[in-house]
Amino acid sequence: MSVPVPRRAVLRGAVLLGAAAGATALTQFGAGRDARAVATRVDQPTIANCATWGARPPSSPVSVVQSRPNKIIIHHTAFPNTTDYSLAQAYRNSRDIQNLHMDTNGWLDSGQHFTNSRGGFLTEGRHGSLYGLLHGQTMVQGAHCVGQNSQAIGIENDGIYLDVQPPQALWNSLVWFCAFTCQQYGIPPTEIYGHKDFNNTQCPGLLHDRLPELRSTVAARLGA
Numbered sequence: 148m149s150v151p152v153p154r155r156a157v158l159r160g161a162v163l164l165g166a167a168a169g170a171t172a173l174t175q176f177g178a179g180r181d182a183r184a185v186a187t188r189v190d191q192p193t194i195a196n197c198a199t200w201g202a203r204p205p206s207s208p209v210s211v212v213q214s215r216p217n218k219i220i221i222h223h224t225a226f227p228n229t230t231d232y233s234l235a236q237a238y239r240n241s242r243d244i245q246n247l248h249m250d251t252n253g254w255l256d257s258g259q260h261f262t263n264s265r266g267g268f269l270t271e272g273r274h275g276s277l278y279g280l281l282h283g284q285t286m287v288q289g290a291h292c293v294g295q296n297s298q299a300i301g302i303e304n305d306g307i308y309l310d311v312q313p314p315q316a317l318w319n320s321l322v323w324f325c326a327f328t329c330q331q332y333g334i335p336p337t338e339i340y341g342h343k344d345f346n347n348t349q350c351p352g353l354l355h356d357r358l359p360e361l362r363s364t365v366a367a368r369l370g371a
């Protein structure tokens with residue numbers, strides 16, 4: 148699914164310019180809080196859409212949920228920890244996950260909404276997830292966490308973190324992704340969870356211990 152990112156970026160720039168001009172005027176009258184709110188807006192991270200990484204089409208249409216998600220759920224893939232931090236590996240990983248989910252699990256498409264690589268590259272998972280995120284009003288139904296698939300955005304972090312920490316690049320892109328997603332959907336940073344909060348699993352390993360740090364770092368990015 149193609150998304151008119153450049154046009155939206157232009158539109159956002161125009162809005163920001165207008166808002167900044169307004170905030171400057173307001174500041175002269177002592178309304179400094181408005182100026183700070185503009186300054187902490189989270190820019191969109193680069194997220195490669197399904198076409199870019201060579202996704203297969205879904206085996207049946209994805210379901211669109213006509214409401215905003217209320218939380219983000221963090222996962223790890225449990226794949227071996229690769230030392231290939233390239234963009235090509237991020238794309239290959241996205242294809243591997245989709246093949247596993249469609250051919251082994253029998254799902255219609257990738258289960259997660261987004262994927263984060265050990266090199267810090269973000270990709271779209273299930274078709275339509277990026278469109279939903281950029282517009283901020285709907286989401287596609289996922290298959291990443293039983294009981295939460297119609298209300299939680301799921302992100303898979305490549306690797307297995309039961310006894311090792313993820314690379315800093317993965318952490319940095321996870322923070323950026325979560326901050327942007329919270330902004331787009333109006334999700335409070337306190338509503339970021341790990342898979343094991345809802346299902347009987349070890350996922351996402353040590354990343355779960357770092358959820359308080361993730362929430363506070365995301366809140367700081369949002370100026371909350």
Ligand SMILES: [Zn+2]
Pocket residue numbers: 221222223291342348350351
């Ligand atoms: Zn999980």
